[in-house]
Amino acid sequence: xxxxxxxxxxxxxxxxxxxxxxxxxxxxxxxxxxxxxxxxxxxxxxxxxxxxxxxxxxxxxxxxxxxxxxxxxxxxxxxxxxxxxxxxxxxxxxxxxxxxxxxxxxxxxxxxxxxxxxxxxxxxxxxxxxxxxxxxxxxxxxxxxxxxxxxxxxxxxxxxxxxxxxxxxxxxxxxxxxxxxxxxxxxxxxxxxxxxxxxxxxxxxxxxxxxxxxxxxxxxxxxxxxxxxxxxxxxxxxxxxxxxxxxxxxxxxxxxxxxxxxx
Numbered sequence: 001x002x003x004x005x006x007x008x009x010x011x012x013x014x015x016x017x018x019x020x021x022x023x024x025x026x027x028x029x030x031x032x033x034x035x036x037x038x039x040x041x042x043x044x045x046x047x048x049x050x051x052x053x054x055x056x057x058x059x060x061x062x063x064x065x066x067x068x069x070x071x072x073x074x075x076x077x078x079x080x081x082x083x084x085x086x087x088x089x090x091x092x093x094x095x096x097x098x099x100x101x102x103x104x105x106x107x108x109x110x111x112x113x114x115x116x117x118x119x120x121x122x123x124x125x126x127x128x129x130x131x132x133x134x135x136x137x138x139x140x141x142x143x144x145x146x147x148x149x150x151x152x153x154x155x156x157x158x159x160x161x162x163x164x165x166x167x168x169x170x171x172x173x174x175x176x177x178x179x180x181x182x183x184x185x186x187x188x189x190x191x192x193x194x195x196x197x198x199x200x201x202x203x204x205x206x207x208x209x210x211x212x213x214x215x216x217x218x219x220x221x222x223x224x225x226x227x228x229x230x231x232x233x234x235x236x237x238x239x240x241x242x243x244x245x246x247x248x249x250x251x252x253x254x255x256x257x258x259x260x261x262x263x
Contacts, residue, residue: 050074053081056091060125061098063175064118067111076102092129096122113166113189120162120172120208123199127158127206136255137248143256148229153222154255156200161216169195169210176208202251214238227259 054077058065065073080101086094099118108114133156142151162168167188174185196211198219214235221231232240247253 050078050081052091053077057095057098059092060095061118061121063121063172064098064102064114066175067114067117076105092125096126098122113164113168113171116162116164116166116168117171120164120168120197120199123158123160123162124206124208127160127199127201128204130158130201133157133254135251139255139257140248140253142258143228143244146258148232149227150258151228151256152225152259153228153253154257155219155222156202156252156254158199158201158206159219159223159252160199161196161211161219162199163196163216165192165194167193167195169197169208172197172208198252200252207250207252212238212243215243218243225259228256 054074057077057080058073061073068076080095080098083101084097088094099115099122102108102118103115133154136154139154167185170180170185170188170193174180174182196216197208198211198215199206199208201207214237217235218231218238221234222228226234232238244253
């Protein structure tokens with residue numbers, strides 16, 4: 001490897017290793033051997049990288065940032081930047097694994113619901129980047145004429161569901177929309193009320209709400225490619241006749257089609 005290649009490798013290590021002292025020393029040795037002094041430049045690169053990490057994660061995780069506070073969230077962003085540096089140029093796609101990083105953090109064990117908050121927020125963030133799906137609501141007439149064993153439902157872009165042992169929907173909605181109140185959320189946390197959530201995109205707007213009983217299992221089965229009847233057989237407690245109009249009105253269901261093969 002050439003001296004320049006060694007210096008470039010050392011620069012990357014200095015930017016992303018954490019703590020960075022040893023890698024910075026290696027960079028300085030390579031630079032000194034080539035007659036350059038990168039100390040100030042390295043500090044600027046590191047500072048810019050940390051600022052970029054904070055901005056990128058704040059865009060994807062605004063609720064988590066509110067819950068942790070500015071200083072703690074900045075520390076988390078810098079640590080995650082070094083533990084999981086970006087692998088492509090689009091920073092909007094960086095940060096997917098933060099929920100697992102939060103889950104493994106010894107400093108955050110006193111707030112065990114934070115990983116679920118992070119995962120739900122990433123689903124919301126990712127839904128904005130999902131490819132568009134065209135709604136064909138006229139195809140829903142198939143539900144009145146064809147066998148449910150042969151039909152599938154077209155679902156919204158960015159659809160994701162999350163099972164949680166915590167009042168996850170309430171936590172997110174309280175911070176995003178102001179309802180319910182934080183006092184109500186605190187009571188739900190004390191009572192350990194479990195809430196599953198559904199995330200999708202309606203038009204250009206990411207959406208989140210608490211899942212209805214049985215809804216998460218239905219949507220999961222439909223996403224796995226099961227026909228409507230088979231998907232309904234995998235859930236209990238969901239009134240499909242009441243759920244479907246709500247799903248259509250909110251852009252969660254975009255149409256119906258024939259399955260390639262019946263289940």
